[in-house]
Amino acid sequence: xxxxxxxxxxxxxxxxxxxxxxxxxxxxxxxxxxxxxxxxxxxxxxxxxxxxxxxxxxxxxxxxxxxxxxxxxxxxxxxxxxxxxxxxxxxxxxxxxxxxxxxxxxxxxxxxxxxxxxxxxxxxxxxxxxxxxxxxxxxxxxxxxxxxxxxxxxxxxxxxxxxxxxxxxxxxxxxxxxxxxxxxxxxxxxxxxxxxxxxxxxxxxxxxxxxxxxxxxxxxxxxxxxxxxxxxxxxxxxxxxxxxxxxxxxxxxxxxxxxxxxxxxxxxxxxxxxxxxxx
Amino acid sequence: xxxxxxxxxxxxxxxxxxxxxxxxxxxxxxxxxxxxxxxxxxxxxxxxxxxxxxxxxxxxxxxxxxxxxxxxxxxxxxxxxxxxxxxxxxxxxxxxxxxxxxxxxxxxxxxxxxxxxxxxxxxxxxxxxxxxxxxxxxxxxxxxxxxxxxxxxxxxxxxxxxxxxxxxxxxxxxxxxxxxxxxxxxxxxxxxxxxxxxxxxxxxxxxxxxxxxxxxxxxxxxxxxxxxxxxxxxxxxxxxxxxxxxxxxxxxxxxxxxxxxxxxxxxxxxxxxxxxxxxxxxxxxxxxxxxxxxxxxxxxxxxxxxxxxxxxxx
Numbered sequence: 001x002x003x004x005x006x007x008x009x010x011x012x013x014x015x016x017x018x019x020x021x022x023x024x025x026x027x028x029x030x031x032x033x034x035x036x037x038x039x040x041x042x043x044x045x046x047x048x049x050x051x052x053x054x055x056x057x058x059x060x061x062x063x064x065x066x067x068x069x070x071x072x073x074x075x076x077x078x079x080x081x082x083x084x085x086x087x088x089x090x091x092x093x094x095x096x097x098x099x100x101x102x103x104x105x106x107x108x109x110x111x112x113x114x115x116x117x118x119x120x121x122x123x124x125x126x127x128x129x130x131x132x133x134x135x136x137x138x139x140x141x142x143x144x145x146x147x148x149x150x151x152x153x154x155x156x157x158x159x160x161x162x163x164x165x166x167x168x169x170x171x172x173x174x175x176x177x178x179x180x181x182x183x184x185x186x187x188x189x190x191x192x193x194x195x196x197x198x199x200x201x202x203x204x205x206x207x208x209x210x211x212x213x214x215x216x217x218x219x220x221x222x223x224x225x226x227x228x229x230x231x232x233x234x235x236x237x238x239x240x241x242x243x244x245x246x247x248x249x250x251x252x253x254x255x256x257x258x259x260x261x262x263x264x265x266x267x268x269x270x271x272x273x274x275x276x277x278x279x
Numbered sequence: 280x281x282x283x284x285x286x287x288x289x290x291x292x293x294x295x296x297x298x299x300x301x302x303x304x305x306x307x308x309x310x311x312x313x314x315x316x317x318x319x320x321x322x323x324x325x326x327x328x329x330x331x332x333x334x335x336x337x338x339x340x341x342x343x344x345x346x347x348x349x350x351x352x353x354x355x356x357x358x359x360x361x362x363x364x365x366x367x368x369x370x371x372x373x374x375x376x377x378x379x380x381x382x383x384x385x386x387x388x389x390x391x392x393x394x395x396x397x398x399x400x401x402x403x404x405x406x407x408x409x410x411x412x413x414x415x416x417x418x419x420x421x422x423x424x425x426x427x428x429x430x431x432x433x434x435x436x437x438x439x440x441x442x443x444x445x446x447x448x449x450x451x452x453x454x455x456x457x458x459x460x461x462x463x464x465x466x467x468x469x470x471x472x473x474x475x476x477x478x479x480x481x482x483x484x485x486x487x488x489x490x491x492x493x494x495x496x497x498x499x500x501x502x503x504x505x506x507x508x509x510x511x512x513x514x515x516x517x518x519x520x521x522x523x524x525x526x527x528x529x530x531x532x533x534x535x536x537x538x539x540x541x542x543x544x545x546x547x548x549x550x551x552x553x554x555x556x557x558x559x560x561x562x563x564x565x566x567x568x569x570x571x572x573x574x575x576x577x578x579x580x581x582x583x584x585x586x587x588x589x590x591x592x593x
Contacts, residue, residue, distance in 0.1 A: 008408045008471050011401060011439035015392035018359040024389045032377060097376075105420075106373035110434060113337055113367035114390040115359045274339030 021116035025124025030131055033094055042093065043135065046086035050140040053079055054147050061151035071148055073161050077240040079141055080171055084229070086136045087179055092200055094132055095183035097193030098125045099272065104191040112274035122184070122268050129180040138172035163241060171236045178232060178257055185264035188271035204228060221246040224253070231256045289351065291316050291442050291474045292336060297345030299331050306331040307342070308498040314476055318468030320485030320506075321478040322586060323495030329478040330370060332495070333444045337367055350441060363392060366435030370446035370478075372427055374419040380406060381415040384433045391438035398437065405433045409463060425456035432463065436473075443467065443475040449484055457484075464488045486582040494589040502589035509585040515557060516578040517549045523570035531568045535560065540587040546574075548584060 033039050053075070060069040102108055111121050145164060148157055158164070186203075187196045211227035224230040224246035231253035237243065238250045246253075292314035299307040307328045321329045334340045336349055338358035347354040349361045375383050381402050388398030406415045409429040414422070419430060428448060435443055448464060449457045465488045467473045479485050485492055485506075492509065494502040502509055521528055522545070529539045529547070537560075538550035549561060556563075558575055565572045 008436070008467065009404060010472075011393070011397070013397045014394065015363065015438070016394070018363060018392065021390050021392075024386070028386055101376040105376045106369065106371050107375050109339070109367070109369045109371075110373050110375065110387065111390065112339065113362060113365075113369070113435075114387065114438075115363035115392060116390060117359065274334065274337065 018115040018117075019120070021114065022120040022124035022127065025111075025121060026127035026131070029098065029125065029128035033128070033132065039093060042086075042089065043132070046083070046090070046136040047140060049079065049082045050144065053144055057144065057148050058151050061148070061153075071157065073164055073167075073240060074242060076141055076144065076164060076168055077171075077236065077242060079144060080137060080168070080175065080236065081233070083137050083140070084175070084232075087133055087175060088204070090132050090136060091129065091179040091183045092197045095129050095180070096187055096197035096200065098128060098184060099187040100190050100193045100196045103188070108272065109274045118269075118272050122272055125184055125187075126180050129183065130176055133176040133179060134172065137175055138169060141168045141172060167239050167241070171239045174235060174239070174257065175232060178228075178260060181261050181264035181268075182228075185267040185271075188268055222248055224248045225256050228256075228260070288316070290314055291350055292476065293348045294332070294336075295346045297332075297335065297342045297347055299328075299335055299340055300343045301331075306498055307335070310345070310495075310498070310500055312493050312500050312503055314474075314493065315491050315505075316474050317491065318465070318475050318477065318489040320489035320492040321476055321495065322480070322482065322485050322492050322582070323501075324480055324590070326497075327480075327495040328498040329480075329495050330446055331498075333367070333446055333476070333478055336444065337362065337365075363438075364440055365442045365444060366438070366440035367444045368431045368435040368446060368448055370450060372424075373431060374427070376420065377418075379416050379418050380411055380422075380430055380433075383419050383430065384437050387434040388437040393438055401437050401439070402433075405436045406430075408436070409433045410459060424451040425453060425460075428452055428456070428460060432460070436467075441474060443473055444478070445475055446478045447480070448477065449479070449481065461487050482582045482586055492582065492585070494586055496590040502585060506582055506585070509589075510581070515551045516581075516584065517551065517558060517561060518546065518574070518576045518578045519549050519561065519572065520546050520574035521565065521570045521572055523568070528565065528568050528570045531564050532561070535564055537561075538584075538588060540584060548578065548587075550584060 056069050057071055059066040060071065102111070108121075112118065142165070145158070145168065149155060183196075183200055186199050187193070190196050190199070208227045208229055211224055211230055214223045214226065215221055224234065225248045230246055230248075234244050234246050234248060234250050234253040235257060237245055244250050290313045294310050294312045297307055297310045298305065310328070310332065321332065323329050331340060335342050336347055336354060338354055338361070350364055352361050354361060375386060378386065381399070384402035384406060385395070385398040388401050389395055393401060403415065406412055409432050411426060411429050411433065414426060419427070422430065428450065432445070432448065435445075445464060449460050452460060461484055464475065464477060468475050468488060477485060477488055489506065491505050492503065493500060525541075525545060529541075532539050532549060536552055539547050541547045551557060551560060558577070561575065562572060
């Protein structure tokens with residue numbers, strides 16, 4: 001008799017009911033990214049603006065001479081706008097290969113032969129982007145709010161700007177969800193992560209360039225709805241109770257964002273399948 | 280979690296008048312088939328509808344008509360419960376990018392509901408079982424074709440399925456690797472109590488590993504049942520080579536109740552049913568027809584005969 005039986009044995013342990021596989025997918029995706037030093041460096045770099053703002057809050061709270069730097073509601077809006085760059089880079093770095101790499105390796109049929117629904121697969125992949133993007137938007141923004149209270153030693157600022165907590169949350173969610181859904185949809189369209197990355201960058205810059213050209217011709221910012229980033233800025237301005245920066249009515253910008261989310265969901269529904277049927 | 284148990288004699292898979300249409304192409308045409316417990320071969324030439332059938336059973340493809348059940352559960356109503364109890368080894372190269380073998384298989388186990396620790400332990404076990412124990416820390420993308428076939432089997436086995444769908448498991452393997460893979464499949468089906476459906480266009484693979492067979496041709500079931508029964512009732516098979524009007528001689532033999540299937544340019548296999556005589560009957564027919572018998576050798580009925588008969592090859 002062998003010391004250790006290396007033959008096939010049946011499994012006698014427990015199995016979880018279907019419905020939680022998305023967490024397995026999300027966790028695996030997060031672990032894969034965190035193992036990359038370049039990505040960790042990028043994440044750390046994305047927190048530099050937070051440190052700068054934290055210093056600003058500390059100085060303004062503790063030195064009367066620095067009252068000029070005292071935070072307003074707009075400070076938090078500006079912080080989220082600064083983070084746009086990191087949202088963009090992380091979206092491309094993390095998101096481009098999320099589904100494209102699985103398509104290249106025919107992994108979809110492996111995933112979908114397991115007890116998980118297509119929506120779970122998509123949710124798991126979305127969660128990877130969602131976690132990293134909220135780490136550079138929502139989390140530092142809320143921490144700044146907390147630091148403001150701690151440094152000032154009073155709730156006066158919070159009481160005066162009660163809308164800030166929900167505004168930061170909603171604005172970050174709009175920003176994160178728009179980036180996550182659109183990138184994931186693009187990722188499902190190709191087998192090449194590199195191509196997806198180029199496509200995302202291209203679409204983002206191309207729509208802004210078109211808007212820039214039309215603005216130069218017409219002299220009006222009413223056509224800002226063409227630019228994805230302009231629509232986002234417009235809606236986030238409204239969320240922070242600021243005057244919208246473009247002449248496009250903000251509901252139009254909101255509709256464009258909702259339209260992009262619906263379109264992305266529809267693309268994902270069509271492209272994430274266990275078998276590609278060519279008719 | 281649902282643990283519906285099917286009686287030991289109940290079929291593991293049933294298809295009832297299933298039709299699958301891709302655009303204008305009817306991949307499955309009103310297919311009614313039963314897959315018994317144990318090892319069943321799904322045999323047919325390329326394009327016969329074998330993979331479409333497996334993908335329909337997995338829920339990847341929704342049939343236009345008909346009803347399917349796997350392990351007593353309706354595919355249309357309980358796809359997740361079914362997938363929790365089956366393992367699928369796809370035909371094409373498939374893996375999760377960026378993972379080594381043990382991480383990949385453990386990940387598949389977790390996706391199937393195993394706790395992380397158990398999934399990792401099972402991953403090591405099944406990788407040893409399929410012969411990848413020494414290579415389990417290598418990135419899957421560096422594997423050879425044969426090793427990729429083995430790891431596809433490992434990921435299908437990690438959660439201990441009751442039923443395995445194996446789609447062309449020996450594709451691209453060298454002769455030694457192919458034999459080892461067939462040994463594994465045979466062992467699973469006969470000694471480990473795992474029912475399996477082996478889809479293949481390679482008759483020897485199915486004949487070696489399976490007890491039953493479903494023969495597909497042009498999207499339809501051409502024959503099904505235990506291989507031994509399909510090989511026919513008592514009778515004798517001869518390998519025959521003649522010179523003369525081959526076509527005419529085949530017709531003569533057929534008119535005397537013999538089944539004839541050409542296997543090469545002038546070589547044919549002749550099935551002489553019990554009571555229809557033996558080689559003397561063939562010589563007599565050749566003599567009457569005026570054909571020269573150049574070679575006659577007794578043979579045994581093979582799955583090839585069943586297949587040829589089922590798909591109407593001559």
